[in-house]
Amino acid sequence: MKIVLVGQHNSGKSMVFSRLTGIDTIVSNYSGTSVEITQGMMKVNGLSFELLDTPGIYSLAWADGPSDLTRRAIMDLRDDDLIINVVDAGNLVRNLALTLELLELNLPMIVLLNQVDVAQSHHLVIDHQKLSEYLGVPVIPFSAQTGEGVADLHAVISKGSRLQPGSSPRRFLITSDMAACPCSPNCSGCPMGETASCSEQPVLDYYQQARCLAKQVILRSDNRPRGLQVLQDFLDKTRMGSLALLLLGLLGFYLLLSFIGWSEEVIVSLFAPIQDLIARIISTIVPSGFWHTVLSKGISEGIVVPFSLVMPAMLMVSFLISIIEDIGLLPRYAVLLDRVGNLFGVSGQAVIPLSLGFGCRTPAVVATRILGSEGQRFIVIALLSIVIPCAGTIGMLSSTIVAFDAYVPVIILSMLAVFLLLGWVLKKLYGENEDRIYELPPLRMPQAANVAKKIRLRFQGFFTEVLPLLLVLSVAVRIIIESGVLNRLHNLGSLTYTLFGLPPEAVIGVLLTIIQRYLAPLVILNLSLDPRQATIAITMIALSVPCLPVVVMTIREMGVKAVVKIVGVGFAVSLSIGFILNLVLPAIGG
Amino acid sequence: MQEKLTTAEKRVPLTRVPAGKKVKVTELPMGGGSRGRLAGMGIVPGVEIKLILAHPLKGPIVVELDGNTVAIGHNLARRIMVDEQ
Numbered sequence: 001m002k003i004v005l006v007g008q009h010n011s012g013k014s015m016v017f018s019r020l021t022g023i024d025t026i027v028s029n030y031s032g033t034s035v036e037i038t039q040g041m042m043k044v045n046g047l048s049f050e051l052l053d054t055p056g057i058y059s060l061a062w063a064d065g066p067s068d069l070t071r072r073a074i075m076d077l078r079d080d081d082l083i084i085n086v087v088d089a090g091n092l093v094r095n096l097a098l099t100l101e102l103l104e105l106n107l108p109m110i111v112l113l114n115q116v117d118v119a120q121s122h123h124l125v126i127d128h129q130k131l132s133e134y135l136g137v138p139v140i141p142f143s144a145q146t147g148e149g150v151a152d153l154h155a156v157i158s159k160g161s162r163l164q165p166g167s168s169p170r171r172f173l174i175t176s177d178m179a180a181c182p183c184s185p186n187c188s189g190c191p192m193g194e195t196a197s198c199s200e201q202p203v204l205d206y207y208q209q210a211r212c213l214a215k216q217v218i219l220r221s222d223n224r225p226r227g228l229q230v231l232q233d234f235l236d237k238t239r240m241g242s243l244a245l246l247l248l249g250l251l252g253f254y255l256l257l258s259f260i261g262w263s264e265e266v267i268v269s270l271f272a273p274i275q276d277l278i279a280r281i282i283s284t285i286v287p288s289g290f291w292h293t294v295l296s297k298g299i300s301e302g303i304v305v306p307f308s309l310v311m312p313a314m315l316m317v318s319f320l321i322s323i324i325e326d327i328g329l330l331p332r333y334a335v336l337l338d339r340v341g342n343l344f345g346v347s348g349q350a351v352i353p354l355s356l357g358f359g360c361r362t363p364a365v366v367a368t369r370i371l372g373s374e375g376q377r378f379i380v381i382a383l384l385s386i387v388i389p390c391a392g393t394i395g396m397l398s399s400t401i402v403a404f405d406a407y408v409p410v411i412i413l414s415m416l417a418v419f420l421l422l423g424w425v426l427k428k429l430y431g432e433n434e435d436r437i438y439e440l441p442p443l444r445m446p447q448a449a450n451v452a453k454k455i456r457l458r459f460q461g462f463f464t465e466v467l468p469l470l471l472v473l474s475v476a477v478r479i480i481i482e483s484g485v486l487n488r489l490h491n492l493g494s495l496t497y498t499l500f501g502l503p504p505e506a507v508i509g510v511l512l513t514i515i516q517r518y519l520a521p522l523v524i525l526n527l528s529l530d531p532r533q534a535t536i537a538i539t540m541i542a543l544s545v546p547c548l549p550v551v552v553m554t555i556r557e558m559g560v561k562a563v564v565k566i567v568g569v570g571f572a573v574s575l576s577i578g579f580i581l582n583l584v585l586p587a588i589g590g
Numbered sequence: 591m592q593e594k595l596t597t598a599e600k601r602v603p604l605t606r607v608p609a610g611k612k613v614k615v616t617e618l619p620m621g622g623g624s625r626g627r628l629a630g631m632g633i634v635p636g637v638e639i640k641l642i643l644a645h646p647l648k649g650p651i652v653v654e655l656d657g658n659t660v661a662i663g664h665n666l667a668r669r670i671m672v673d674e675q
Binding site for chain 2: 058059061062063091093094096188203204207211236237238239293335337338342347348433436437438439440
């Protein structure tokens with residue numbers, strides 16, 4: 001027997017999935033967190049069941065994008081499989097509309113009245129027994145947060161009876177509750193649905209019935225706004241709210257940058273004795289000479305650089321993004337930035353993958369699935385790959401900027417200009433005037449445990465990927481520098497100086513970005529560049545081709561052709577920006 | 591639409607509705623995925639929604655339905671016709 005979790009967007013399926021299987025999944029407070037089906041095992045009284053977590057779905061009739069995966073998973077179910085319909089107790093009408101639709105499939109089903117703990121704190125009381133009678137399937141009050149209802153669910157599953165819907169609920173409602181319903185589901189007789197087309201008529205019916213049903217099973221509710229609701233009303237319903245969001249965003253960026261600057265100093269000083277120790281150990285093992293220099297410099301840089309430059313940025317960005325996600329602010333920023341998105345032919349929704357990209361671009365590429373079309377996804381992935389600096393990159397870039405006293409405004413302005421220009425060009429090529437719809441979920445207090453889990457999931461790449469890679473490459477870079485290979489490039493010097501005003505070694509550093517963008521500064525830091533040269537080199541690094549993990553992910557998501565295009569554009573952008581800056585920079589004041 | 595409107599009702603695009611007003615949806619733009627997404631949220635002809643806020647500079651229009659808040663892009667909202675009551 002297979003069990004599938006099905007529910008409306010943001011009803012808490014992934015949280016239920018985590019609770020039932022013990023598998024860590026990323027949960028957030030916005031529609032479209034899950035874009036894939038996740039598989040797990042659920043144990044009930046010693047028996048194992050396969051449990052599927054699916055992307056949210058509004059209605060089986062209107063499933064597109066990730067929701068279509070859900071629709072197909074449901075269509076694949078056999079008669080002995082089970083649907084667990086996750087219903088958000090705080091959003092009963094919309095959730096029950098889907099429940100009514102699912103019941104028509106006549107498959108065994110259990111309704112989980114999820115987030116009852118939240119509902120109770122809002123003084124919302126739902127008669128679940130009455131709801132169960134109306135629907136003809138078991139209804140279990142549940143909280144993925146506290147674990148309430150897990151035992152009840154296990155008991156119902158192991159009993160196995162009464163899961164099959166007894167009678168079609170539509171018929172049931174029509175015959176027994178006509179008086180309570182303001183609308184009959186019959187097209188011609190319905191005064192409210194007279195202009196609905198035939199395919200939408202069922203939706204109108206489900207919603208009308210869900211409204212009736214909700215009215216009958218909600219025993220007590222208190223709509224007075226309090227706590228977070230007050231804040232939410234301010235953010236969503238007033239113009240000052242938009243301003244507040246904007247200021248909050250700026251404050252977040254300011255906090256991030258000052259944290260990175262502050263932590264670097266602290267960590268570097270903390271690591272000084274460790275570096276000494278490493279140097280001494282290497283001195284005792286390796287006699288002085290070529291390898292001694294390579295190892296002592298390479299290893300100590302390879303350890304300090306990731307910890308002092310990459311780690312703080314990765315941690316802080318993971319923290320900020322997790323908090324913003326969990327409170328439910330991301331969709332609000334999407335609304336705020338909708339007008340900016342119009343410039344690029346993408347929806348404000350693009351703010352979600354783009355802001356995730358400031359953490360790490362690899363998962364951000366996957367998150368582009370919430371966008372409406374392939375064209376939009378390509379635009380956003382291209383912008384992500386070429387322009388958006390990830391946490392690691394931000395750390396490396398800012399340290400390089402400080403080391404060479406490079407011109408920060410020039411770098412930031414170049415990045416902004418490329419972002420706008422590239423976005424505009426991509427819009428002309430791939431953009432479409434797609435219609436935008438944003439759901440604004442209720443604000444929630446972020447849960448410390450969940451935030452910690454997300455930071456851990458986002459940060460674990462540091463030890464498995466960033467640290468080893470930087471260590472190995474730091475030694476490799478040292479070998480190249482100490483071997484004097486770079487000196488032999490000097491006959492290329494005239495070419496690179498004419499084009500970019502840079503020594504050939506720096507151009508090699510730029511080319512290294514293909515492996516991982518934050519590696520390139522390793523080379524740059526070992527060169528002697530003047531501020532103007534450093535500015536050009538750093539800008540070229542900041543605006544270039546995607547790193548390897550992003551390339552791999554993009555092939556998976558969009559195919560090889562898209563990656564070839566993006567890498568091509570990335571090279572072109574990087575070389576052009578270097579060329580242009582070399583032409584204009586002296587005029588500005590270099 | 592050839593329905594007779596009562597004198598109290600006026601058919602306008604959603605973008606012309608003042609904040610705080612309740613309106614009945616009468617027409618959605620044909621074709622495209624947006625019609626389906628709106629329908630999935632219960633926004634179909636015949637349903638009553640409340641206009642909360644129109645963001646300036648052709649920004650999204652925020653509406654409320656069954657306690658859910660949804661922001662609709664200006665370009666789409668322009669093509670949603672509603673009856674003011």
